[in-house]
Amino acid sequence: MMRHRRLDLRHGRVDLSHGAGGRASAHLVDDIFLPAFDNPALARGDDQGAFDPPPGRLVLSTDSYVVSPLFFPGGDIGSLAVHGTINDIAMSGARPLHLAAAYIIEEGFPFADLARIAHSMGQAAKDAAVTIITGDTKVVERGKGDGLFITTTGVGVLAPGLDLSASHARPGDAVILSGNIGDHGIAIMSTRQNLGFATDLKSDSAALHTLVATMVRTAGPSLHVMRDPTRGGLASSLNEIAQTSKVGFRLDEKAIRVRPEVAAACELLGLDPLYVANEGKLVAIVAPEAADALISAMKAHPLGREANRIGFVTEDTEHFVQVATSFGGNRMVDWLAGEQLPRIC
Amino acid sequence: MMRHRRLDLRHGRVDLSHGAGGRASAHLVDDIFLPAFDNPALARGDDQGAFDPPPGRLVLSTDSYVVSPLFFPGGDIGSLAVHGTINDIAMSGARPLHLAAAYIIEEGFPFADLARIAHSMGQAAKDAAVTIITGDTKVVERGKGDGLFITTTGVGVLAPGLDLSASHARPGDAVILSGNIGDHGIAIMSTRQNLGFATDLKSDSAALHTLVATMVRTAGPSLHVMRDPTRGGLASSLNEIAQTSKVGFRLDEKAIRVRPEVAAACELLGLDPLYVANEGKLVAIVAPEAADALISAMKAHPLGREANRIGFVTEDTEHFVQVATSFGGNRMVDWLAGEQLPRIC
Numbered sequence: 001m002m003r004h005r006r007l008d009l010r011h012g013r014v015d016l017s018h019g020a021g022g023r024a025s026a027h028l029v030d031d032i033f034l035p036a037f038d039n040p041a042l043a044r045g046d047d048q049g050a051f052d053p054p055p056g057r058l059v060l061s062t063d064s065y066v067v068s069p070l071f072f073p074g075g076d077i078g079s080l081a082v083h084g085t086i087n088d089i090a091m092s093g094a095r096p097l098h099l100a101a102a103y104i105i106e107e108g109f110p111f112a113d114l115a116r117i118a119h120s121m122g123q124a125a126k127d128a129a130v131t132i133i134t135g136d137t138k139v140v141e142r143g144k145g146d147g148l149f150i151t152t153t154g155v156g157v158l159a160p161g162l163d164l165s166a167s168h169a170r171p172g173d174a175v176i177l178s179g180n181i182g183d184h185g186i187a188i189m190s191t192r193q194n195l196g197f198a199t200d201l202k203s204d205s206a207a208l209h210t211l212v213a214t215m216v217r218t219a220g221p222s223l224h225v226m227r228d229p230t231r232g233g234l235a236s237s238l239n240e241i242a243q244t245s246k247v248g249f250r251l252d253e254k255a256i257r258v259r260p261e262v263a264a265a266c267e268l269l270g271l272d273p274l275y276v277a278n279e280g281k282l283v284a285i286v287a288p289e290a291a292d293a294l295i296s297a298m299k300a301h302p303l304g305r306e307a308n309r310i311g312f313v314t315e316d317t318e319h320f321v322q323v324a325t326s327f328g329g330n331r332m333v334d335w336l337a338g339e340q341l342p343r344i345c
Numbered sequence: 346m347m348r349h350r351r352l353d354l355r356h357g358r359v360d361l362s363h364g365a366g367g368r369a370s371a372h373l374v375d376d377i378f379l380p381a382f383d384n385p386a387l388a389r390g391d392d393q394g395a396f397d398p399p400p401g402r403l404v405l406s407t408d409s410y411v412v413s414p415l416f417f418p419g420g421d422i423g424s425l426a427v428h429g430t431i432n433d434i435a436m437s438g439a440r441p442l443h444l445a446a447a448y449i450i451e452e453g454f455p456f457a458d459l460a461r462i463a464h465s466m467g468q469a470a471k472d473a474a475v476t477i478i479t480g481d482t483k484v485v486e487r488g489k490g491d492g493l494f495i496t497t498t499g500v501g502v503l504a505p506g507l508d509l510s511a512s513h514a515r516p517g518d519a520v521i522l523s524g525n526i527g528d529h530g531i532a533i534m535s536t537r538q539n540l541g542f543a544t545d546l547k548s549d550s551a552a553l554h555t556l557v558a559t560m561v562r563t564a565g566p567s568l569h570v571m572r573d574p575t576r577g578g579l580a581s582s583l584n585e586i587a588q589t590s591k592v593g594f595r596l597d598e599k600a601i602r603v604r605p606e607v608a609a610a611c612e613l614l615g616l617d618p619l620y621v622a623n624e625g626k627l628v629a630i631v632a633p634e635a636a637d638a639l640i641s642a643m644k645a646h647p648l649g650r651e652a653n654r655i656g657f658v659t660e661d662t663e664h665f666v667q668v669a670t671s672f673g674g675n676r677m678v679d680w681l682a683g684e685q686l687p688r689i690c
Contacts, residue, residue, distance in 0.1 A: 021576025021622075022681025026585065045511050045589045047433040047572070048406035050503065053398055061393035062445035062498055063481045088392040100407035102496045104449070136408045136496075140688065146489035151447045151481075153407055153498035158395065166390050227392070231366025240371065244390045277366075336367025343485065 007031040012111040019105070019139025028137060032111065036118035037101070037125070041133035049133025051098055054157050061088035062153040068343040070117065070147055073187045074202030075279075077150055078121030083207045083279060084345060085152040086128055087228040090209040091282065093164050093216050094156035099125060101152050102136040106145035117148065128207040130154070161221050168224040169245035173313040174291035176284045178211065178298060179204070179306040180257035181234055185276035185341050186265045195268070201261050206280030211303045215284065218297035222290035228282050230345055232336040235274040237283060238321045239335045248316025251323045251333075255310040274323075275336050277344045285313060352376045357456040364450070364484025373482060377456065381463035382446070382470070386478035394478025396443055399502050406433035407498040413688040415462065415492055418532045419547030420624075422495055423466030428552045428624060429690060430497040431473055432573040435554040436627065438509050438561050439501035444470060446497050447481040451490035462493065473552040475499070501554075506566050513569040514590035518658040519636035521629045523556065523643060524549070524651040525602035526579055530621035530686050531610045540613070546606050551625030556648045560629065563642035567635035573627050575690050577681040580619040582628060583666045584680045593661025596668045596678075600655040619668075620681050622689045630658060 007027055017024035034043060041049040065081040075083075082099065089096040101121065105114065125132050183204040190201055208228065215223060225245070229237040234256070238249050258266075258273045266273050280303065286294055291309055298304030314322075321333045352372055362369035379388060386394040410426040420428075427444065434441040446466065450459065470477050528549040535546055553573065560568060570590070574582040579601070583594050603611075603618045611618050625648065631639055636654055643649030659667075666678040 016687045017682075019576075020681055020687070022581050022620075023584075024682075025577070026588075026680070045585070046437065046509075048404040048437045048439070048501075050402055050404045050437065052402050057395055057397050058500075059393040059395045060443060060445050060479050060498070060500060062447045062479055062496070064447040064449050064483045064496060066449060066483045066485050092391065092393050092395065094393070098405060100405050100498050102407045102409040102498075104409050104411060104494055104496075134405050134407055138409045138411045138494075140411050140491060140494075143488070144491035146485060149449055149483075149485075149494070151407070151409060151449075151496035151498075153405070153445050153447075153496075155403075155405060155500060156393075164391075231364075232370070236367050239368075240390070243371075275367075335371070336365055337362075337369075342361045342365070 007111055009111045009115050014105050014107060014109045014139055016107055016139050019137060025137065032115050032118050033135060036122035037132040039131045039133065041131065051133060056160065057158040059089055059092045059094045059156050059158060061085060062151060063088060064149060064151040065345060066149050066343050067345050069191055072191050072203055075205040076117055076120050077148060078117035079124040080205050080279060080345065081150040081152045082121055082124035083205050085154040086130060086207040086209050089154045089156035090212040091226040091228055092158065093162040093212065093223060094158045095213065096130050096154050096156040096209050099130055099132045099152050099154050100134045101132050101150060104145055104149040105139050106147050107139055107142040109147055128209065159216055164223055164226055166225055166241050166244040169241050169247050169285045169313050170224060171247055171313050171315040172288050173224055173285045174288050174309055175249060175311040176286060176291060176295060177256065177308055177310045178282045178304045180259050181278055181281060182258055182262040182273040182276035184279040185344055186262045188344050189269060189341060195265055204278055204280035206303055208280065208282055208303060211301045214297050214301050215294060219286055219290045219294045222287040223284060225285040226282055230277050230279060233275040233277055234283060235321065235333045236336045242319040242321055246319065248314040248319055249311055249321040250314050251311035253323050253325045255308050257306055257308065274333055277341065352456055354456045354460050359450050359452060359454045359484055361452055361484050364482060370482065377460050377463050378480060381467035382477040384476045384478065386476065396478060401505065402503040404434055404437045404439045404501050404503060406430060407496060408433060409494060409496040410690060411494050411688050412690050414536055417536050417548055420550040421462055421465050422493060423462035424469040425550050425624060425690065426495040426497045427466055427469035427473065428550050430499040431475060431552040431554050434499045434501035435557040436571040436573055437503065438507040438557065438568060439503045440558065441475050441499050441501040441554050444475055444477045444497050444499050445479045446477050446495060449490055449494040450484050451492050452484055452487040454492055504561055509568055509571055511570055511586050511589040514586050514592050514630045514658050515569060516592055516658050516660040517633050518569055518630045519633050519654055520594060520656040521631060521636060521640060522601065522653055522655045523627045523649045525604050526623055526626060527603055527607040527611065527618040527621035529624040530689055531607045533689055534614060534686060540610055549623055549625035551648055553625065553627055553648060556646045559642050559646050560639060564631055564635045564639045567632040568629060570630040571627055575622050575624060578620040578622055579628060580666065580678045581681045587664040587666055591664060593659040593664055594656055594666040595659050596656035598668050598670045600653050602651055602653065619678055
């Protein structure tokens, strides 16, 4: 019943036995996941993690991560899977508490990459003060997956009195964006397309919950909607909110910040930065009287230094998102049609 | 901003746009998932589901489901993904409350199959009185997945005073099995291998939480460990408990029930039923004085009618699982070595 013959983390690879629930599965957990996610709940070796929730309404959010490539400038699938789900929790105004992590691994995947990703995931969780209290590992045959998919699910707790929702935008509300857009999507594209000029560009992947905590303290129930514009970018998030809240948006293009490298890459690739994914930015729809104080508070946080008012909510039975362009014109920004950047998150 | 052009659920197929976060993604959610999972939390259209937890310690559990084939006698990946995660929650003694569901879909997957699976998932959740309050959908390119993978994550609440864990088995404890073993694994194998004689065999896939509630009411803190012997079967579950609790097991082979069709299929395929997966059975390790009353209570529940004492926990520094055979001999049952039945769950 020897359980501790160590895996060859340098040269070994995942095979089907590591997903079969026997000794090899236990080795994988013991040698890769337990050290990386280090916490007492996980170390109990049970099929579930237990925790005592603080008082309050809880939120649950899940996301599968299928990003390709698995390693990219500014992060990897592990850190992304932590940041992304923390952000989905945080967009309700909640404080993230715990995560669950489920791995679907393709046969032949190197232990070294798995350990590197698990380590990055554990580090991202530690930096964000959340714990990965439970997990699962499955292995699929070669050719039936694509290296690694990770699904993370988070649980968080809401402060009393908060009720943010995509349906709560009201005409006259201010639209505030936490920073420049498009970095994540273009960083991923730069690795796929070898964009030489974009080599300094990194994903903005970051956990936004401490920025959100600052915003909640400052604006409280004046916060009506928050979204992290990931897949489909800012344009898709705002269209979704417009549809759900039955309102329109009017944005000022000059106020929406885009790095010059991102703008250049978008021009080359024929992309509109408004549709490009972000992983460390948020858009907040707030009561107009709360906007100035909120922006000041955001600017005092490292992840909100470039916070900016980019527009306002309109009464619009067509639910249009309109952008006043730098040239004095006006363009409609529709939902993303079709797929623009597959496997971005 | 038309959002409600209906999908062609009969002939249509998933393409990459359905995972891109734009209008096509919204269509997929509106036309397939919302009707199937029907509940107000999900209908809000937010990236997270909120709930007010009942008082008590909570548990979180996650599992990815990669079963192949997706449809099998007695269930499909959708019902399995609900039952399996409910069972992981229930094995802690907790009452399951809510689920999150994350779909990784391969490009080209038929809408009709997706709708059928989502419906089956919604029905399984409804039957078990849990709600799927949040979800996610990703699409990967053709050849980078295998039709559909589903990850479900559940949250549940523990009754006060319970602390079940794989580390809590004590020498002298009784080992109780809720029914016959091997049905799920052999049902899956029968579809892959065209085992004619096993055509009547169905997966035992079922949600065990109401059986567990009965057991908790009857035995309370006398329940030391519960496990649902899925991948790796009963042998792997008991080896894992032996290792974690630093004990051994002595089982009576005659007391472990195996259907004749399952026994026949195992003989043909060279499998030991002790290693074959179950999806609707549990093994409980309980204080010996509580065993008789517990078995009576289990037998009164539809999912525990065949409950049986199959052995006891021993003091054993080697952590061996030993089985007294029908022939009066004694065999050691080691951890599952290698993979026996890939993609069983």
